[in-house]
Amino acid sequence: MNDHAQIFSLDAIISLILVIFALGIIFGILETNSYNLKEQQIFEELRIAGRTAANVLIASPELTCTLTNSSGTELFSITHCLDIQKVQGISTQDLELPSDYQFSIQRTGILLAGEMIPENSAHIYSEKRTVFFYDSLAEPITKQKWMECKTGNPACALTEPEEVMISIWRVP
Amino acid sequence: MKKGFIFTIDAITALLLVMALVGLFATSQENNPTVNVPVDSLNQKTLDQSIAFNYFNQTGNQASTPTAQYRACNIQYIYDFTETQLEKKVKERKICEEI
Incomplete structure (x- = not known):
């Protein structure tokens, strides 16, 4: 009787310890996976919003250079050509971002539009895009000016292709 | 001695089984780091x-x-x-980026 009770107790205790140990590891893994999944979802949401904003920035006629003919009639907009005058005043709506998002557009580290990237934000998505700039303040870009760039003429009014960084984050 | 021996075999078997199952579960649940982001970024850049x-x-x-x-x-x-393409005068320009 005594022996049986002792054997059962040891088995039960060891088994219980093993089960608790195993459950602890499994719950730990599940918790980590749950956290990772949540982080991935947040990142994926940011990535989609950021990619959309970047695509809008480089292709939207409201933000890109407008090519005109010699008489000033607008012909079409040029993708990847950012008009400084247009870009400087853009809002989150212009970039198709939800209202609870903020953005920053930096050219060689200098803020071009939006707000400075907050230091305390945990989730920020940034993307570098290759673009070039034109300032339409003086006059719109004509086809003639445009072709000067194509042929490598020093009189080209566009900047050389450079990287612009767009960053987005959700406002708490 | 006999009872102790039986208990030891049981315990070791159970321990090995639990460790194997937990190991398998942990391996199956492990999140592999994705390579989509750098490749996607490079694609966009090029x-x-x-x-x-x-x-x-x-x-x-x-x-x-x-x-x-x-x-x-x-x-x-x-x-x-x-x-025209038939005249094989199409110019090909390849741009590559690496990280």
Whole structure:
């Protein structure tokens, strides 16, 4: 009787310890996976919003250079050509971002539009895009000016292709 | 002695079984780091460059031999209005980026 009770107790205790140990590891893994999944979802949401904003920035006629003919009639907009005058005043709506998002557009580290990237934000998505700039303040870009760039003429009014960084984050 | 021996075998077997199951579960649940992001970023970069450089008639980075872990290329086929594909005068411009 005594022996049986002792054997059962040891088995039960060891088994219980093993089960608790195993459950602890499994719950730990599940918790980590749950956290990772949540982080991935947040990142994926940011990535989609950021990619959309970047695509809008480089292709939207409201933000890109407008090519005109010699008489000033607008012909079409040029993708990847950012008009400084247009870009400087853009809002989150212009970039198709939800209202609870903020953005920053930096050219060689200098803020071009939006707000400075907050230091305390945990989730920020940034993307570098290759673009070039034109300032339409003086006059719109004509086809003639445009072709000067194509042929490598020093009189080209566009900047050389450079990287612009767009960053987005959700406002708490 | 006999009971102790039986208990030891049981315990070791149970321990090994639990460790194996937990190990299998942990391995199956492990999140492998994704490589989509750097490749996607490189793809986007080469696409942007191929468009932007085309406006300026520039060639960009045309490295032919891969040297880094991640690499993406964009090949642009340029047709002149006077050319046709049959005449094989299509210009090919390849832009590659690596990290």
